[in-house]
Amino acid sequence: xxxxxxxxxxxxxxxxxxxxxxxxxxxxxxxxxxxxxxxxxxxxxxxxxxxxxxxxxxxxxxxxxxxxxxxxxxxxxxxxxxxxxxxxxxxxxxxxxxxxxxxxxxxxxxxxxxxxxxxxxxxxxxxxxxxxxxxxxxxxxxxxxxxxxxxxxxxxxxxxxxxxxxxxxxxxxxxxxxxxxxxxxxxxxxxxxxxxxxxxxxxxxxxxxxxxxxxxxxxxxxxxxxxxxxxxxxxxxxxxxxxxxxxxxxxxxxxxxxxxxxxxxxxxxxxxxxxxxxxxxxxxxxxxxxxxxxxxxxxxxxxxxxxxxxxxxxxxxxxxxxxxxxxxxxxxxxxxxxxxxxxxxxxxxxxxxxxxxxxxxxxxxxxxxxxxxxxxxxxxxxxxxxxxxxxxxxxxxxxxxxxxxxxxxxxxxxxxxxxxxxxxxxxxxxxxxxxxxxxxxxxxxxxxxxxxxxxxxxxxxxxxxxxxxxxxxxxxxxxxxxxxxxxxxxxxxxxxxxxxxxxxxxxxxxxxxxxxxxxxxxxxxxxxxxxxxxxxxxxxxxxxxxxxxxxxxxxxxxxxxxxxxxxxxxxxx
Numbered sequence: 001x002x003x004x005x006x007x008x009x010x011x012x013x014x015x016x017x018x019x020x021x022x023x024x025x026x027x028x029x030x031x032x033x034x035x036x037x038x039x040x041x042x043x044x045x046x047x048x049x050x051x052x053x054x055x056x057x058x059x060x061x062x063x064x065x066x067x068x069x070x071x072x073x074x075x076x077x078x079x080x081x082x083x084x085x086x087x088x089x090x091x092x093x094x095x096x097x098x099x100x101x102x103x104x105x106x107x108x109x110x111x112x113x114x115x116x117x118x119x120x121x122x123x124x125x126x127x128x129x130x131x132x133x134x135x136x137x138x139x140x141x142x143x144x145x146x147x148x149x150x151x152x153x154x155x156x157x158x159x160x161x162x163x164x165x166x167x168x169x170x171x172x173x174x175x176x177x178x179x180x181x182x183x184x185x186x187x188x189x190x191x192x193x194x195x196x197x198x199x200x201x202x203x204x205x206x207x208x209x210x211x212x213x214x215x216x217x218x219x220x221x222x223x224x225x226x227x228x229x230x231x232x233x234x235x236x237x238x239x240x241x242x243x244x245x246x247x248x249x250x251x252x253x254x255x256x257x258x259x260x261x262x263x264x265x266x267x268x269x270x271x272x273x274x275x276x277x278x279x280x281x282x283x284x285x286x287x288x289x290x291x292x293x294x295x296x297x298x299x300x301x302x303x304x305x306x307x308x309x310x311x312x313x314x315x316x317x318x319x320x321x322x323x324x325x326x327x328x329x330x331x332x333x334x335x336x337x338x339x340x341x342x343x344x345x346x347x348x349x350x351x352x353x354x355x356x357x358x359x360x361x362x363x364x365x366x367x368x369x370x371x372x373x374x375x376x377x378x379x380x381x382x383x384x385x386x387x388x389x390x391x392x393x394x395x396x397x398x399x400x401x402x403x404x405x406x407x408x409x410x411x412x413x414x415x416x417x418x419x420x421x422x423x424x425x426x427x428x429x430x431x432x433x434x435x436x437x438x439x440x441x442x443x444x445x446x447x448x449x450x451x452x453x454x455x456x457x458x459x460x461x462x463x464x465x466x467x468x469x470x471x472x473x474x475x476x477x478x479x480x481x482x483x484x485x486x487x488x489x490x491x492x493x494x495x496x497x498x499x500x501x502x503x504x505x506x507x508x509x510x511x512x513x514x515x516x517x518x519x520x521x522x523x524x525x526x527x528x529x530x531x532x533x534x535x536x537x538x539x540x541x542x543x544x545x546x547x548x549x550x551x552x553x554x555x556x557x558x559x560x561x562x563x564x565x566x567x568x569x570x571x572x573x
Contacts, residue, residue: 011042011149014300015175017159018182019191021052023220024265025181028293029156030058034277035297036154037105044095044108044152048076048170049160050123053112058277059098069096070115077113077122083140084131091144100277108152128169141173142208154300171199172206177304178215179296180245181265184234189241192217196245214249216304217242218296220265235260249304262310263299265292324358326478327429334404338421338433341406345419349436349446349485353385353458356429357466358476358518364469366398369424372468373403378457380560383407385432385454385461386422401425428469430462436485438494446486447494448540452553453560455481455532463524473522480516483539487511491543505544513539529554 018025026049036043047055056069074082074094082089097106113119131137148155159170171178178196182188200213219238239256246256266289299309331354342350364372370388373396377384387407388396396405402425409418418439422432437454438447462477490506515538517531524531533553540546 011152011155012303013145013149013155013157013174013176014179015157015159015170015177016179016181017171017192017195018161018180018188018220019195020183020188021161023181023183023188025161025220026055026158027058028179028181028218028220028265028296029158030055031277031290031293032297032300033107033156034059034100035294036301037100037107039301040105041154041301042108042152043154043156044110044148046076046110046148046155046157047112048174049158050077050112051160053119055158056096056098056109056111059100059107059109067115069098069109070111070113070119072096073111073114074117075111075113077119077126078117079144080126080131080137081122083137084126084135091147138173138207141169145174171195172202175199175213177300178213179300180215180217181220182217183221184219184237189238193241212248214304215245216249216263216299217245217260218263218265219260249306251306254306259306262295263292265289265296324356324361326354326356326480327425330401330425330429331431334421334423334431335433338406338419341408341421342419342433342435345408345435347419347435347439347485349439349489350419350483351434351436351451351454352482352484353432353434353479354430354482355458355462355477355479357427357471358478360471360475362426362428362469362471364426364428366403366426368469369403369426370396372465373424375468376461376464378460378464380453380457380563383409383420385434385457386424386430386465387420399423402429424465428466428471430465432458444489445492446489446543447492448536448546448548449556450494451539452532452536452556455535456528456557456560459519459524459528459531459535463521466521471521473520475521476518477521478516478518479535480514481535482512482514484512486513486539486542489543491540491546505546507542507544510542513542515539529557532557 016025016029029045033043033045045055047053049055053070060069073096074089076094079089079091079094091110094110096109096111098109099106113122128137145155155174157170157174178199180192180196182192196213196215203213217238219234235257238260243256246259250256250259295309299306302308335352338352342348373386374388377386377388383389387405389405389407394405394407396403402423404423405421407420409420418437419435420432421434422430424430434454436446436450438445438450458481459479462479466475466477486507487510488506488508490504492504515535517534519527519531529550533548533550536553537547540548
């Protein structure tokens with residue numbers, strides 16, 4: 001008896017998309033492809049991120065090997081250009097077979113295009129709107145996807161970011177399922193929501209029936225170990241925004257939050273450098289990137305069968321957050337010494353800075369501390385915070401648990417001198433006390449622009465110091481500032497152009513104020529004006545509720561970083 005003919009199951013195309021770059025989309029695709037190949041599945045990777053091409057780098061050991069891949073065969077741009085000219089290139093001639101870590105299975109790859117044949121020029125020559133209208137590009141892409149899904153179980157397409165013609169090809173024409181990557185920002189989440197809406201509307205206008213476009217939302221660069229509260233708040237936001245997407249394929253008894261918890265791609269600083277395949281190191285460690293990619297790969301391999309994908313996997317327990325506490329006795333001891341030095345200098349006003357690592361442990365020798373201190377100075381004030389001087393009597397000195405320095409700078413005909421004191425421990429705790437640079441025997445003022453600049457300097461100095469001490473960029477830092485000798489002072493400006501911005505207000509109540517903030521080292525540059533405003537506003541409020549617009553903070557900081565701060569803020573030794 002003849003067996004009835006059964007049509008072979010066609011492959012499936014997953015388009016990996018993110019509204020913005022830098023979310024780990026391409027890295028996730030490469031690792032999922034590597035796992036599928038390792039599991040013996042036939043997989044084709046197609047690099048449609050034409051303006052930021054390079055998916056092959058994840059599978060090559062070095063840049064030379066990656067370049068040889070792009071040099072040797074045509075790719076997507078060459079296929080489309082040939083179509084535009086009325087020629088044809090067999091897409092089989094574009095395929096590279098790339099092995100993964102000695103595994104006998106290989107990933108098949110079509111690159112973005114051959115760089116030997118003026119890749120950039122060829123890309124810029126392509127007018128996709130015209131190609132669809134006049135060269136029947138839509139039909140050609142339909143033929144390609146049919147042939148790809150006939151020969152491969154899984155086709156993974158790396159899409160261009162944003163709203164583009166190229167992105168439209170990947171999300172509308174090619175995709176069976178969109179795998180959407182996003183981070184905990186409004187622009188990232190709203191961007192993928194918008195692109196899904198656009199893609200579904202465009203699909204309805206295609207001459208072929210594709211059915212409902214399914215989407216798999218994947219939170220990426222997700223930090224929940226040290227920022228559990230913020231992560232929980234964003235998980236709720238994700239669940240609300242993407243609820244309808246999850247309902248398309250999740251079992252009824254599984255909630256969106258559970259899916260988010262298991263599908264999230266954590267932020268692991270080590271893997272933020274270069275192009276890597278964490279899955280080479282295994283997928284069994286729940287704290288690893290390989291584990292996260294393993295769950296995503298199983299979900300895609302099962303064609304979104306949730307029960308099959310997570311079999312044997314349970315939600316992790318809430319992480320135990322270990323936070324370091326300030327070393328109070330150490331601070332008090334140095335404060336006591338510095339206060340005596342300040343009084344001898346005939347100074348009353350001061351700025352005290354203390355910062356330490358909240359969630360990281362280091363242990364450095366005194367020479368290592370001294371080397372980092374030398375490289376960390378922001379050389380725009382004289383002396384800068386944490387100044388390392390070679391003058392006799394002011395050089396940093398080694399102590400049992402770190403180094404310490406005391407600097408006296410004479411001025412005003414010997415009536416008084418500027419005073420700076422700082423100390424640094426082997427574990428990275430930093431303390432400094434500095435007299436006010438704006439102190440003047442004839443007027444009792446505090447300059448708002450000088451305080452903004454000094455605060456920005458304190459933050460940047462902390463970031464520099466921990467960078468040179470080789471602390472990971474994702475580390476959380478706690479910084480506290482205390483101002484003293486404030487009572488009876490008038491809030492003013494040091495620069496002529498800044499004086500017009502302020503009505504001089506006097507503080508008749510408080511003599512001290514303490515402020516603090518926590519920040520990640522990796523976010524200092526982007527968040528600097530916000531951090532400075534948070535640390536300065538409680539000080540300015542004491543002067544008859546004085547507040548400055550955020551733009552003023554940004555302008556003063558920008559001028560400081562650009563070296564346009566005027567002489568009245570500077571101090572001459």
